[in-house]
Amino acid sequence: MVLKSQVLLCREKMRMTGSRHRVVIVGGGFGGINVTRALTGADADVTVVDRTNHHLFQPLLYQVAAGILPEGLIAPALRNVIRKQANARTLLASVEDLDVPGRIVSAVAPDGRPLALPYDTLVVASGAADAYFGHEEWAEFAPGLKTLEDARHLRSHILSAFEMAELAATPAEQAQYLTFVVIGAGPTGVELVGQLAELAHQVLPRDYRSAVPAEAKILLVEAGPAVLSAFHPKLQRYTQRRLEEMGVDVRLNTAAIAMSHDSITVRGPEREEQIPARTKIWAAGVQASPLAGILAEVTGAGTDRAGRIAVLPDCSLPGHPEIFAVGDMISLNQLPGVAQPAIQQGKYVGKLIRARLRDTAAAKPFRYRDKGNMATIGHLSAVTDSSGLRFTGVIGYTMWGFVHVLYLIDWGNRIATMYTWARALTFTKNRAHRVITFEQARYELGQHSGEGKIPGGL
Amino acid sequence: MVLKSQVLLCREKMRMTGSRHRVVIVGGGFGGINVTRALTGADADVTVVDRTNHHLFQPLLYQVAAGILPEGLIAPALRNVIRKQANARTLLASVEDLDVPGRIVSAVAPDGRPLALPYDTLVVASGAADAYFGHEEWAEFAPGLKTLEDARHLRSHILSAFEMAELAATPAEQAQYLTFVVIGAGPTGVELVGQLAELAHQVLPRDYRSAVPAEAKILLVEAGPAVLSAFHPKLQRYTQRRLEEMGVDVRLNTAAIAMSHDSITVRGPEREEQIPARTKIWAAGVQASPLAGILAEVTGAGTDRAGRIAVLPDCSLPGHPEIFAVGDMISLNQLPGVAQPAIQQGKYVGKLIRARLRDTAAAKPFRYRDKGNMATIGHLSAVTDSSGLRFTGVIGYTMWGFVHVLYLIDWGNRIATMYTWARALTFTKNRAHRVITFEQARYELGQHSGEGKIPGGL
Numbered sequence: 044m045v046l047k048s049q050v051l052l053c054r055e056k057m058r059m060t061g062s063r064h065r066v067v068i069v070g071g072g073f074g075g076i077n078v079t080r081a082l083t084g085a086d087a088d089v090t091v092v093d094r095t096n097h098h099l100f101q102p103l104l105y106q107v108a109a110g111i112l113p114e115g116l117i118a119p120a121l122r123n124v125i126r127k128q129a130n131a132r133t134l135l136a137s138v139e140d141l142d143v144p145g146r147i148v149s150a151v152a153p154d155g156r157p158l159a160l161p162y163d164t165l166v167v168a169s170g171a172a173d174a175y176f177g178h179e180e181w182a183e184f185a186p187g188l189k190t191l192e193d194a195r196h197l198r199s200h201i202l203s204a205f206e207m208a209e210l211a212a213t214p215a216e217q218a219q220y221l222t223f224v225v226i227g228a229g230p231t232g233v234e235l236v237g238q239l240a241e242l243a244h245q246v247l248p249r250d251y252r253s254a255v256p257a258e259a260k261i262l263l264v265e266a267g268p269a270v271l272s273a274f275h276p277k278l279q280r281y282t283q284r285r286l287e288e289m290g291v292d293v294r295l296n297t298a299a300i301a302m303s304h305d306s307i308t309v310r311g312p313e314r315e316e317q318i319p320a321r322t323k324i325w326a327a328g329v330q331a332s333p334l335a336g337i338l339a340e341v342t343g344a345g346t347d348r349a350g351r352i353a354v355l356p357d358c359s360l361p362g363h364p365e366i367f368a369v370g371d372m373i374s375l376n377q378l379p380g381v382a383q384p385a386i387q388q389g390k391y392v393g394k395l396i397r398a399r400l401r402d403t404a405a406a407k408p409f410r411y412r413d414k415g416n417m418a419t420i421g422h423l424s425a426v427t428d429s430s431g432l433r434f435t436g437v438i439g440y441t442m443w444g445f446v447h448v449l450y451l452i453d454w455g456n457r458i459a460t461m462y463t464w465a466r467a468l469t470f471t472k473n474r475a476h477r478v479i480t481f482e483q484a485r486y487e488l489g490q491h492s493g494e495g496k497i498p499g500g501l
Numbered sequence: 502m503v504l505k506s507q508v509l510l511c512r513e514k515m516r517m518t519g520s521r522h523r524v525v526i527v528g529g530g531f532g533g534i535n536v537t538r539a540l541t542g543a544d545a546d547v548t549v550v551d552r553t554n555h556h557l558f559q560p561l562l563y564q565v566a567a568g569i570l571p572e573g574l575i576a577p578a579l580r581n582v583i584r585k586q587a588n589a590r591t592l593l594a595s596v597e598d599l600d601v602p603g604r605i606v607s608a609v610a611p612d613g614r615p616l617a618l619p620y621d622t623l624v625v626a627s628g629a630a631d632a633y634f635g636h637e638e639w640a641e642f643a644p645g646l647k648t649l650e651d652a653r654h655l656r657s658h659i660l661s662a663f664e665m666a667e668l669a670a671t672p673a674e675q676a677q678y679l680t681f682v683v684i685g686a687g688p689t690g691v692e693l694v695g696q697l698a699e700l701a702h703q704v705l706p707r708d709y710r711s712a713v714p715a716e717a718k719i720l721l722v723e724a725g726p727a728v729l730s731a732f733h734p735k736l737q738r739y740t741q742r743r744l745e746e747m748g749v750d751v752r753l754n755t756a757a758i759a760m761s762h763d764s765i766t767v768r769g770p771e772r773e774e775q776i777p778a779r780t781k782i783w784a785a786g787v788q789a790s791p792l793a794g795i796l797a798e799v800t801g802a803g804t805d806r807a808g809r810i811a812v813l814p815d816c817s818l819p820g821h822p823e824i825f826a827v828g829d830m831i832s833l834n835q836l837p838g839v840a841q842p843a844i845q846q847g848k849y850v851g852k853l854i855r856a857r858l859r860d861t862a863a864a865k866p867f868r869y870r871d872k873g874n875m876a877t878i879g880h881l882s883a884v885t886d887s888s889g890l891r892f893t894g895v896i897g898y899t900m901w902g903f904v905h906v907l908y909l910i911d912w913g914n915r916i917a918t919m920y921t922w923a924r925a926l927t928f929t930k931n932r933a934h935r936v937i938t939f940e941q942a943r944y945e946l947g948q949h950s951g952e953g954k955i956p957g958g959l
Contacts, residue, residue, distance in 0.1 A: 094939040096660065113571030115934030122708035123931060132710045135664045137939050153942035154665055192938055202554065206593045207612055250580035252590045455924045455933060462920065466913045473581060475913060476573030480650055481552040481595050484611035 063088050064400060067148050067162035069138050069334065071098050071121045073385035074168030074370030079131050081393020086400050089131040090160060091121060092150055095191065096135050098124050100451060102382055103460075104188055105231060108197040109238035110474035111467045116456045118191055124452055134158070138169070141334065143341040143363065164365050164396055167334050168389065171371035171380060174330035174349060184302040185224075185323035188231060196487065197324065201239070202477055203484040204322050205247055208255045215319065219305050221259040222320035226299050226307075227327030228265035229272070230381070230418040233282060235324055236263045237421040240289040245422070246472050261291045262318065264309055266298045266327070271426070273379055274416050278426040281435045285420045299327075321488075329380055331372035338368060347374045356408030358392050367392045376411060382450070383414055417443045422468065521546050522858055525606050525620035527596050527792065529556050529579045531843035532626030532828030537589050539851020544858050547589040548618060549579060550608055553649065554593050556582050558909060560840055561918075562646055563689060566655040567696035568932035569925045574914045576649055582910055592616070596627070599792065601799040601821065622823050622854055625792050626847065629829035629838060632788035632807060642760040643682075643781035646689060654945065655782065659697070660935055661942040662780050663705055666713045673777065677763050679717040680778035684757050684765075685785030686723035687730070688839070688876035691740060693782055694721045695879040698747040703880070704930050719749045720776065722767055724756045724785070729884070731837055732874050736884040739893045743878045757785075779946075787838055789830035796826060805832045814866030816850050825850045834869060840908070841872050875901045880926065 064087040068075045071093035082089050097118035106112040121133045136150040136158055148160040173187030186193060186200075204220045211217035223239050225232045243259035263270070263286065269279040270286070270293065283293050294311055301308035301317075308317045331350035339346045342360040345353040351374035352360075358375065360366040369392055370385035378384035388409060395406040415429025417439075425443040427434045434442055444464065448457050467473055522545040526533045529551035540547050555576035564570040579591045594608035594616055606618040631645030644651055644658075662678045669675035681697050683690045701717035721728070721744065727737040728744070728751065741751050752769055759766035759775075766775045789808035797804045800818040803811040809832035810818075816833065818824040827850055828843035836842035846867060853864040873887025875897075883901040885892045892900055902922065906915050925931060 096664065096935070096937045096942075110573075113573050113934065114936045115568075115571050118936045119933065120708065120935050126708045129710075134668075135661075135937075135939065135942060152665065152668055153661060153939055154946040155943075156668060156670075158668070190938070191936060192940070203593075203611060206554065207610065210592075210610055210614060210616070212614075247580075250578065250584045252587075453931075453933075455929060455931070459917070459920060459924075459933075462917060466917075471913060473911075473913070475577065475911075475917075476571065477554070477578050478572045478576045478649060479554045479593075480648070481593065481611055482650070484554075484593060485613075488612040 064163045065161060066090070066164045066166065066396060067092065067160050068166045068168060069093075069148065070168035070170060070332075070370070071095075071124075071133065072101070072168060072170055072370065073382045074170075074389040075166065076121075076124060077386050077389025078166050078168065078367075078369065078393040078396075079125055079128065081390050082130065082396060083128045085130065085397045087130060087164075087396070089128075091125070091131065091133045092136050092138055092148065092160065093121060093133065094135075094137045096120050096122070096133075097191070098452065099191060101189070102447060102450075104191070104194050105234045105238060107191065107194040107476070108188060108201070108235070109242060110198055110202070110477035111238075112460065112463055113476045114191055114194070116460050116463070117451070119452050119456065134160075138334065141165070141167075141337050141341070143338075143366065146365070162365075164399075165367070166392055166396075167332075167338060167366070167368045167372065168370050168385070169332035169334045169372060170385075171329035171331050171349070171351075173325050174328040175325070176328060178302075181299075181302050181323075181325065184304060185226060185299075185307075185325040187325040187329075188235070189329075198477065199479050199483040200322055200487040201242070202479050203487045205243075205251075205256055205259075206479075206484060207488060208259075209251070209253055217255070217258075218260070219319045219321050221255070222262070222318060223259065223322045223324070224262045224264060224307050224318060224320045225324045225326055226264045227325065228263050228267070228270035228293070228295075229326060230416070232263060232265070232324075232326035233270055233286070233418050233420060235326060236261050236286060236291045237289065237419060237424075240286070240291050241421050241472075242474065244290055246474055249472070262320075263291055263293045264297050264299060264307075265293070265295050268295055270295070271416075271418060274418075274426060274428050275433055278428055278433055278435065282418070282420055282426055285424055289421050299323075329371065335368065335372040338366065342366070349374075357395060357406055358388055358409055367395075375409065378411055381416075384411060387411060417446065419443055422472075522621045523619060524548070524622045524624065524854060525550065525618050526624045526626060527606065528626035528628060528790075528828070529553075529582075529591065530559070530626060530628055530828065531840045532628070532847040533624065534579075534582060535844050535847025536624050536626065536825075536827065536851040536854075537583055537586065539848050540588065540854060541586045543588065543855045545588060545622075545854070547586075549583070549589065549591045550594050550596055550606065550618065551579060551591065552593075552595045554578050554580070554591075555649070556910065557649060559647070560905060560908075562649070562652050563692045563696060565649065565652040565934070566646060566659070566693070567700060568656055568660070568935035569696075570918065570921055571934045572649055572652070574918050574921070575909070577910050577914060592618075596792065599623070599625075599795050599799070601796075601824065604823070620823075622857075623825070624850055624854075625790075625796060625824070625826045625830065626828045626843070627790035627792045627830060628843075629787035629789050629807070629809075631783050632786040633783070634786060636760075639757070639760050639781075639783065642762060643684060643757075643765075643783040645783040645787075646693070647787070656935065657937050657941040658780055658945040659700070660937050661945045663701075663709075663714055663717075664937075664942060665946060666717075667709070667711055675713070675716075676718070677777045677779050679713070680720070680776060681717065681780045681782070682720045682722060682765050682767075682776060682778045683782045683784055684722045685783065686721050686725070686728035686751070686753075687784060688874070690721060690723070690782075690784035691728055691744070691876050691878060693784060694719050694744060694749045695747065695877060695882075698744070698749050699879050699930075700932065702748055704932055707930070720778075721749055721751045722755050722757060722765075723751070723753050726754055728753070729874075729876060732876075732884060732886050733891055736886055736891055736893065740876070740878055740884055743882055747879050757781075787829065793826065793830040796824065800824070807832075815853060815864050816846055816867055825853075833867065836869055839874075842869060845869060875904065877901055880930075 247256035369388035705714035827846035
């Protein structure tokens with residue numbers, strides 16, 4: 044419910060004049076931040092609302108989960124990112140509802156205060172969350188890796204499992220702790236199993252007195268016939284071979300069919316198998332943010348199976364030229380849920396809003412420029428596939444590193460990231476960022492029920 | 502309760518032979534890690550038990566709370582710290598009881614499993630926690646800064662307060678959010694108010710559109726007649742003047758007498774005052790770990806007002822030459838609760854155990870070598886006081902930085918810390934490590950009751 048007094052309060056607080064065009068952007072990810080930046084100097088007041096205080100560089104999130112990078116390097120404060128953009132501001136709040144006829148975004152601040160943000164133009168860029176295809180109960184057993192909280196939980200979970208494996212009373216219990224199953228062999232799944240294999244077989248054995256970590260089993264379960272389905276078959280075969288050399292058990296044409304606290308059941312081409320495993324990680328699918336559903340209902344736009352909304356070719360909503368949606372929550376051209384479509388759509392929509400503010404010509408439809416695919420596998424090994432040029436191994440790895448560092452925000456973070464990689468991945472093979480506490484470990488080793496959620500993930 | 506089967510299990514799991522001397526060290530802080538290192542190559546099996554997986558470099562904890570350093574740089578994994586020491590191992594567990602006659606340490610693993618660790622020599626180095634001098638209810642309103650969890654909470658709390666200040670409905674509410682009160686003007690209190698002043702007056706104003714952060718009030722409340730009571734009066738006066746120049750309201754001869762969720766009442770030389778303030782930080786006193794009380798009861802050793810145990814001059818317990826205690830939990834020579842006594846006692850006890858194992862001469866009593874005091878105040882400003890040589894300003898700051906980097910573990914962490922300081926403190930004045938999520942902010946802004954604790958602090 045939107046309170047009128049709250050609307051006025053908010054206007055005053057934001058020091059917005061009634062006369063200036065107000066753009067509200069929901070989400071400070073790749074989509075939202077690129078809309079914002081494209082509006083630099085535009086004659087509009089821009090407000091970015093996000094549930095966190097940072098812009099998350101999701102492609103390197105698995106490195107936080109693996110203890111390689113500290114969070115700060117891939118999550119600069121949104122306020123800091125837009126500090127030089129005088130017409131933009133940011134708000135830490137959770138958007139709960141959209142009042143499309145009234146042109147008001149309803150949010151709630153962390154202290155419970157309701158906020159009403161009136162807009163002239165709205166950009167919804169609230170991304171996607173993990174989808175369990177009708178098995179929502181699996182979320183408890185096999186968390187995904189979309190947010191920094193997810194990465195914190197995953198890191199605690201993995202490190203706690205290794206800590207406990209040494210104390211296991213029976214070989215069966217030890218096997219539970221030392222079996223890691225990743226479901227889904229897209230880039231996230233491949234990068235995660237690669238890091239798990241390095242942790243178990245390269246990094247941790249140096250720190251443990253017993254043979255325990257090296258005994259870890261790492262499984263990559265994929266329902267389709269190949270890893271990295273979006274990549275060229277040559278790269279798929281290379282990736283699978285490299286992973287197997289690193290000790291990863293790659294199971295293709297295999298689906299998860301059941302899960303519990305300490306096991307997972309998979310159905311392969313030949314048989315069903317129940318695998319004892321405390322750690323299951325979901326990298327098999329996403330669904331659009333619930334705001335896509337709200338927009339679809341109000342505007343009559345369709346949604347696909349993943350809940351992604353069908354926007355018009357200019358990323359606006361049917362009948363509502365003042366509302367745009369970008370990134371993982373839209374189904375335009377069936378683009379993959381990676382950074383590039385969100386970045387390009389964000390820039391496009393930002394330019395389109397600028398053009399409208401100047402009353403210049405109608406925009407051309409959004410056109411995606413495919414910059415290719417990349418994924419790391421492990422130590423000095425990655426695959427890249429761009430405009431038919433394909434690289435593997437050290438060359439692929441160098442290209443991957445170069446591109447990812449370049450897309451980080453702030454030169455300070457770029458240099459720190461390169462230093463951290465040189466240290467963690469090339470020279471010492473240490474993982475410097477792997478702090479856990481007793482309480483974190485206790486939470487991760489529990490049944491995740493009756494103990495209360497850990498807000499913030501750590 | 503100690504289960505016999507668990508004892509045997511534990512021996513077997515630890516791959517300890519019954520014949521080798523077993524040293525159990527409780528706590529992996531400055532005391533514990535220095536005992537461990539001094540036992541390198543000794544004919545003994547060394548087990549370090551800690552509630553976390555890391556060795557915390559506490560003197561830089563305030564920099565984690567202030568968003569300057571990522572946790573990993575000051576908290577390397579204990580396993581990694583001792584990786585080259587073949588006779589030492591570490592366990593993530595919470596020590597619950599000491600069976601002195603039976604020579605067994607009772608602990609519990611994070612998964613709830615009871616652990617019984619038999620020892621021939623025991624070193625208890627479990628430090629100290631915040632003491633509220635009969636006002637334990639203040640712990641809820643004014644948390645301290647002893648652990649990484651504390652630093653995580655404090656960082657979230659401070660950043661959330663600034664986030665909410667912009668949204669405050671009334672000037673009174675805004676003042677609550679923007680008033681930060683630190684109780685206790687020892688090094689930790691001084692360093693904290695210095696960082697709060699820099700955040701509010703230097704760092705955040707660049708990131709905010711409004712004048713809000715600069716309006717912050719930062720108070721340092723000290724019951725005694727001077728800041729930094731252990732320092733030379735010249736340095737005390739310098740520190741107070743510098744803090745006041747930085748906008749800190751220093752209140753001497755002033756004690757906290759009441760607290761609530763959103764205010765603190767202090768009694769100064771002239772009057773009592775209730776100050777609206779959401780953020781209160783406790784840096785006014787500590788009490789020894791509860792294990793000091795258990796040891797005192799069993800061995801008949803005395804404890805002082807802070808619960809610190811009176812050990813013999815060689816750090817052993819009366820009547821129990823096989824038990825040592827070191828660091829903040831002992832009252833030997835009334836040394837201050839800083840790193841140096843713990844480091845030096847740890848080294849001393851490690852050497853003493855080695856000498857005993859070789860049956861060499863009885864040890865001389867522990868003798869503390871005073872290396873002086875240091876504290877940072879703020880940007881390029883610190884005070885150092887060593888053997889009558891006193892420095893302030895940039896020279897003091899450089900010496901402070903040099904000494905602290907030198908004491909960090911691992912060259913990789915030293916380089917990364919120097920880089921981070923150059924970036925955060927000298928050039929950009931940014932704080933790169935300030936990630937918060939909606940859930941963290943919501944927790945910190947709540948009444949800290951009825952919402953459950955956040956295990957792990959984030």
